[in-house]
Amino acid sequence: MAVLFRAYFASAYGGYVRKTKSGVPVNAIHGFVRYLTDAVRTYEPTHVAVCWDMSSKTFRTERYAAYKGNRPEAPDDLIPQFDLVKEVVEALDVPNIGVLGYEADDCIGTLARKYGGEMDVLILTGDHDLLQLVSERVKVVMLKKGFGNYAVYDREALLAEKQLTPPQVIDLKGLIGDSSDNYPGVKGIGEKTAIKLLSEYETIEGILANLDALSASVKKKIEADLDMLHLCRELATIYCEVPLTCEIDACRWAPDPERVGAKFEELEFRGLLKDIV
Incomplete structure (x- = not known):
């Protein structure tokens, strides 16, 4: 969700919001796909999963009612993109993961803990809270300003830059x-x-x-x-025991060009198809 919001505001700051010919706003989705595909090209992962916030109400708001209570409502032209971006992720044959009552961070933490013992894990985000998940085989790839600009945090980099474990x-x-x-x-x-x-x-x-x-x-x-x-x-504290199901084989990065092409054609993303095939 942090990546989707970043994509929206990076492209809407001048007042222009990309829309399809039928008037559907797609600027956040377009930017999200660019962030995702650039990271895939850069780091060449074998498996990819995407985690989403499902609701503003979580176990944290139960503990502290004011938690995130200062955040404004999402812009009107971003709201319809929440569901549509999941259709795009599904078209890429990538699992959409989210569990009511938990934040995306908790799902990411759960997956990082589950699979970080057997494979290298890269967490792509713009959210510094996720730095707490860094471990021997888990690194955080922090989005910096602009496409293709990353800061990669392992334990050594985190300690060197922020003086923190x-x-x-x-x-x-x-x-x-x-x-x-x-x-x-x-x-x-x-x-x-x-x-x-x-x-x-x-x-x-x-x-x-x-x-x-x-x-x-x-x-x-x-x-x-x-x-x-x-x-x-x-x-x-990111909760790393969310009751979720995500089998690793379902996360293998192997998009079907025809399926992706059909969805990109629908959203008028023709220029992005070259980044997938």
């Missing part, structure tokens, strides 16, 4: 919150202070075990927001 990505969000997801963290604790604390004490538990060693102001802030600290860490 994958589990510390979660603890950082517990401390500072996430404005885009609308949870606050510990009031008055910023990213610089949080990274310094995690560098010294490794985990939130380590920080709490050493409260008396902290400055009086930092100690006071943490003690005042202790419940929120734990809640925010919970909200930030």
Whole structure:
């Protein structure tokens, strides 16, 4: 979903929204396909799956009603593309995966954990929350501005750039919150202070075990927001045991040119067909 939204806003910022001759908006889908096919050409995966958010209501909104409550409604011309993009993914013979009550991130985490022990996994996203999933065989391919521009994060790159281990990505969000997801963290604790604390004490538990060693102001802030600290860490944690079904053989990347061609012809994506066949 992060990729679809990125594709929409990257192409609609000037006010023009690509539509078919019959008036169906397709700009987000067109951009999504370009992102997907460029990544496939670049990294040559043997298997591909796409995960989607299914609803704004998840187990996180049950825990914290304000979770993502600050996000505006999707633009009117993006809404019909939510279902249509899944038809395109299906035409590529790629599984659409989503489970009510969970976010796409949770489905991605579940698949990464399930298959990351037996094969290399690349997670294509624009969402930095997924950096917590980095492991020995799981890397995050972060979309940067423009097509074909990526930053690949393994453990070493994550530590070098952000001074964090994958589990510390979660603890950082517990401390500072996430404005885009609308949870606050510990009031008055910023990213610089949080990274310094995690560098010294490794985990939130380590920080709490050493409260008396902290400055009086930092100690006071943490003690005042202790419940929120734990809640925010919970909200930030990707759940990796979603009850989903996705057999690896169903994910093999082998699009049927005729099936893809028919769907692309319908959406007037003729120029993209060369990226598939």
